[in-house]
Amino acid sequence: MTGACNELPSTARKVSCRDYYCYKLQDRPTNMLLRAGMCLQQYIVDMYVKIENTRLDFFRKSQDTIRAELYQGLLGTVEAGENCAANVGRRVILPLTYIGGPRDMVKQYLNAVALVHRYGKPDLFMTMTCNVNWPEIKEKLAPGKEAQNRPYLVSRVFRAKLLVLKKQIMEEHVFGEVSAFVYVVEFQKQGLPHAHLLIIHKPAFKLKCPADFDRFVSAEIPLPRNVRLRASVLKHMMHGPCGHMNPQCTCVTKKDSVGHCKYGYPKTFSINTSNNVDGYPVYQCRDDDTRVPVRRHMLDNRWVIPYNPYLFALFDCYLNVEVCHDMIALNVAAGTHNQAVEKIEQFQSGRWVAPCEAMWSIFGSDLFEMHPPVMALPLHLPNMQTLHIRPHENLWDVPSKLWAKRKNKLVVIGRLVFVAHSEGERYFLQLFLLNVKGAKSFQDLLTESALKRRLLEEDNIYDLCLTEAYPRGLWDKYQDSLSADFTHARARVSTTAQQMATQAIEQYLEAMGKSLKYFGLDNLTKCQSDAIRRTKDIVDALDAPVRxxxxxxxxxxxxxxxxxxxxxxxxxxxxxxxxxxxxxxxxxxxxxxxxxxxxxxxxxxxxxxxxxxxxxxxxxxxxxxxxxxxxxxxxxxxxxxxxxxxxxxxxxxxxxxxxxxxxxxxxxxxxxxxxxxxxxxxxxxxxxxxxxxxxxxxxxxxxxxxAREDPPFSAFLFALGDGKLQKKEHEYIALPPQILQVDQENSLPPVQAMVELTFPEAEMNGLDPNIFTDRAILTPMNDDVDAINGVLIATFPGVPVTYKSFDVMLDDNTNVYPTDFVNKLCPGGMSPHQLVLKLNCRFILLRNILPSFGLCNGTQLICKREHVFIPRVKLRPPASTNYPFQFQRTQFSLKLSFAMPINKSQG
Structure with a gap:
């Protein structure tokens, strides 16, 4: 036998370790290995670990190549520092090409971010979990056998179900036509697989209002006449119970006392579905006296996990469907992206492998999939590109300098790899590529500096920042100049003049919500007694002017x-x-x-x-x-x-x-x-x-x-505010026909028609800016506000002036988000990355600049040629946003206000 093996021709196909065990674990009547029960589970895990170790050994032996690639910048990953001196030295790192590794997870996450950057926020987030009681699994089990001892069967059936779900979404369009989707498969410690899916619809099929949400998502117990669906919901889609009913439930945050569910159950009753642009909507959850027994407790609609009735009835498993508008779902769907593990040893010691996960990998099933695919485009400085040279290739024709046309017609989304601020020249190159249009060479990119293009903060801004960081030194240096006006005006001694100067400064600071104490200067007024200070404040209040x-x-x-x-x-x-x-x-x-x-x-x-x-x-x-x-x-x-x-x-x-x-x-x-x-x-x-x-x-x-000249409209407003126009509580209100303006011919898009109706003079030269003092478009959503303002400023006459912000991440652990993606974010209360202004256009202040002169948050202004000092300020998203990171934007605190959110318009 040995001789026969040695005589095999050298061209014979070699079988990989994974292929061999994939063959060994096929379901055949004569395969006794599959009847080993618990021993089979252990065997599958051991063989998969052997396959994984073989791959990791290959990477250990290829470190020189891997390290060279990483530090040349071909891979969009960020290397975490080592704090322990004992660990300094040659690192045996886990490269990007290891599927399912931390660096691969970062790549997949950034690819998903690229899809969001291209097609907009996600619309639906779904979670599907394997059901071991599926007929396809039960029919293949011998009498008395359990599904946990047939992990190869569970994995295959779940994959088949997942492909059917994908077909329903992408081909059958059960939710509408899809622009992009992402799914990732994960495995519980108990062993069963589950998948997270993220769906981005085409613009015509976006879910925009509660009526759209109700078409696809339900959060109530089905009616008794729908026997099968009702039984499945009670079995798979009822949360908990938790809280005081079951303090030891895994979702309870404080098990030693009456804790709260980290998922927010039980939900509150709601007559109608309401929108929430910062997260998941509040679904319709009516108090209809429905009570059902679930796990020894009587539960109602507040405990129902949102689902889609059609898909849920089709798959009969845990299938959560949520309407989403934020980045939290993207974190889950694209996997954990901020893991600091990069060494092979750390990865191996922290692995948890279940039999179903092992079988999934042995069968070669995909852990991730996204459509359309995303290609990472590496950045390099002139003559710093990496060339892969193979033996026996003719290198003369490699730089052909000809563009090759794409042979396949698949849509591929390109994204630039992430470049950290600390990488200097490569970071500046990335800024140029994102902001310079039509560049065909490095020379085209470098014709103007980044400072001239207003892409970077100037160094003197940091000097000013350092100066402001030492207010005491600033006071000591300029106290005589600051006190001069009080000395000359009232012929006071220097000490008294300085006290009055500090009081004036504190008044300005108080108008901005600050104080001398905030800047460590409270001791400047210590010579003034509390009684004198109280008297001074009272006198100032009494001396305030009266118009x-x-x-x-x-x-x-x-x-x-x-x-x-x-x-x-x-x-x-x-x-x-x-x-x-x-x-x-x-x-x-x-x-x-x-x-x-x-x-x-x-x-x-x-x-x-x-x-x-x-x-x-x-x-x-x-x-x-x-x-x-x-x-x-x-x-x-x-x-x-x-x-x-x-x-x-x-x-x-x-x-x-x-x-x-x-x-x-x-x-x-x-x-x-x-x-x-x-x-x-x-x-x-x-x-x-x-x-x-x-x-x-x-x-x-x-x-x-x-509204004195229009009594019917005034009466309508009072009736609307008092709730008298609703026939039923929580019912929508029908607007009178005389208020509605409808484009009967449908000759223009809705936004364009509304703009022309409100501002018909916008495209005229010699525009009178006074038309903006009594007209505005109000809408509840910030996204709609930005869209309308974008249409108006584009058609507005005049030469545009663009001011771009400087956006930086505040946490090094999350410093993997592309700059162009962060630029696109504009949470409520923040200025946009790209602020476009024209002469006579209307804008609004977003911060209190000088309230005593009327320059405060919400002030409406017209862009004229008058000089008003409005500095660039550092803005951060409010704490209520659901971003998985914190960033800072340095920008003028302005925003166009042809259209405004309703809340902002209330004075």
Whole structure:
């Protein structure tokens, strides 16, 4: 036998280790190995580990080639540093070509990010788990045998089901036509496989409103007449129970007390599905008295995991279908991407292999798949490209300098590999490639510097930053110059002038929500006693100017205003504590009443502290400040934070001078913004649910001054705000025909038709900018706002000026996201990466610049040739965003405002 083997021709095909065990583990009647039960599971795992070790041994022996490739920049990965000196030396790293390794996971994640960058945010996120009771599995089991002892069968059936699901989505279009999809297969420690799928629809099939969500996703127990679907939902799609019903459930965050489910179960009841652009929607979950026994507990609709009835009935397994709009689903679908494991030894010691995973790999099934495919495009400096030279090849014709046409017609998405800021020249090359159009050579890219193209922050910005980081040195250097005005104006001694200068600086800082203490300069005013300081603040409040229009407002109040005015002034004159609330829709002269109260109380020699929740609203009242600035309320509320008002401080003394509090607003306009909460929870955060609400004396203003010439429209607004237009609770409202504007001929896209209807003069030369003072397009979604503003600025006459931001990642562990992908992000409250302005265009401030001059968050401005200092500021996404990373954008705090979100328009 040995001789026969030695006589085999050298051309005989060699069988790989994986091919051999794939042959050994085929289901044949004579294959006794497959009847070994638990021993078979151990055998499969051992053989797969042997296959894996063979691959890892190959990479150990190829380290020179691998390291050369990594440090030449062909692979888009980031190397984590080593902190332990004992580990410094030659690394035996796990390369990108190892399928399923950490570097491969990073590559797959970045490929998925490229799809999102090309086709937009994902629409649907699905999770499918293997069901060992599938008929295809049960029919192949011998009597008394369990599916766990046939992992080869479980893996094959699950793969077949996954391919059917893929066909339903991509070919049958059960959710609509698809632009891109990604799926990844993972394995539980118990051994069963599951898959995560991410779907991006074509624009015509995007899920945009709750009605679209309800077409494909259900989160309720089926009706009793649908027996099969109802039984399957109760078996596979009921969460828990957890919480107080089962404190030891794996999803409970605190098992030693009454903990909460980390997935948010039980959900709150909801009559209708509502949108949530920052995450998953709140699905329809009605309280219809349905109670079903599940795992010894009676559960209702709040415990149902969202599913698609058609696919769920087809596959009969755990099949979660969610509408998604954020990056969290992308993290799950593309796998864990921020693992710091890179050594082969670390990878081997941390591996957990289950029999089904071993069989999946032995059979050569794909762990990842995405459509269309993504190709990583390497970056290199001039003459720094890598050439792969093979023996016996004619190298003369390699640089043919001819473009070869694509032979296959498949769509392939290209992405530049990630380049870190620390790589210097290659990073600058990446910036040029992303921003210079039509370049055909390195010379075309390098004609202008990155600074001239405004792609980088200049060095003097960092110098200014370092200067600001030492405020004490700045004061010591310029205190005489800063105090000169006070010295000459009032002929005071130097010490007194310096004290007045510090007081003036602190007033400016307080207008921005800061203080001298914040910059470590609180000791500059220590020579001034608290009594003097309190007296100074009170005198400043009493000396605040009063406009003539506010004084005249007293005699122009209507009946409703007069009633509220008299009651509030009586409380002030009597010196008794009082609290009031002025309620009225937009246009019912609430601000007019506030100005009249301010003037009359001020003329009585009493202190008034006018505040508002937004800068634009505060600017409508003399000496108005935002409540956050006046009362030191933290912007990002946290259970550990409170207002920074010292009990013995000047602000506390100023507040103690007041005995009457007047609230005002309009509840139908905008509810409190409570991220990721249901409608019921948002209402619970309103003032009407507060413990002080019943203690307020309330006044209702009903005369709409702005709509006085259109009484029907005014009546419509009141009925809308009071909920009188709804025939049923939580029902949608039909707008009157005279309000709707419909393009009957459908000659233009909806956005273009709306733009021409609102701003018909936009394309005219010599445009009068005053047309923007009384017109705007309002929409609830920021994405729609950006789309409309993009259409308008493109058609707006004039020469565009583009300002690009400088975006940097704040966490080195997440510094793998492509720069062009981060540039495309624009969460609420942030300026866009590419800010395009034209003369006479309209824009809005996004930060408080100088509230005393009306430059505050929400101020509407017209782009003129006047000089107003608006600096570039460092912006970060709010804490409520669901980004898996934190980044910082340096940009002018401006945004086009031809179209505005409804919340931002409320002053």
């Amino acid at each position: 003539e229009s506010c004084i005249a407002a007293r005699d122009l109040l209507n009946t409703g205003d007069q009633e509220a005015f008299d009651a509030i002034m009586k409380s002030i004159r009597d010196g008794k504590p009082g609290s009031f609330f002025v309620d009225g829709p937009d246009g019912t002269s609430k601000t007019f009443l506030y100005n009249a109260l301010y003037a009359n109380v001020h003329l009585m020699g009493k202190i008034v502290l006018p505040t508002a929740t937004s800068g634009i609203a505060a600017s409508n009242i003399p000496s108005g400040r935002t409540a956050h600035s006046r009362f030191k309320i933290p912007i990002d509320l946290d259970s550990s934070l409170s207002g920074d008002v010292p009990k013995q401080g000047s602000l506390a003394a100023l507040i103690q001078e007041r005995k009457t509090v007047v609230f005002g607003g309009d509840f139908p306009q905008v509810l409190p913004v409570v991220p990721h909460k249901s409608q019921k929870e948002v209402v619970a955060a309103s003032l009407v649910v507060s413990a002080i609400w019943h203690k307020l004396t309330r006044f209702r203003l009903t005369e709409n001054i702005r």
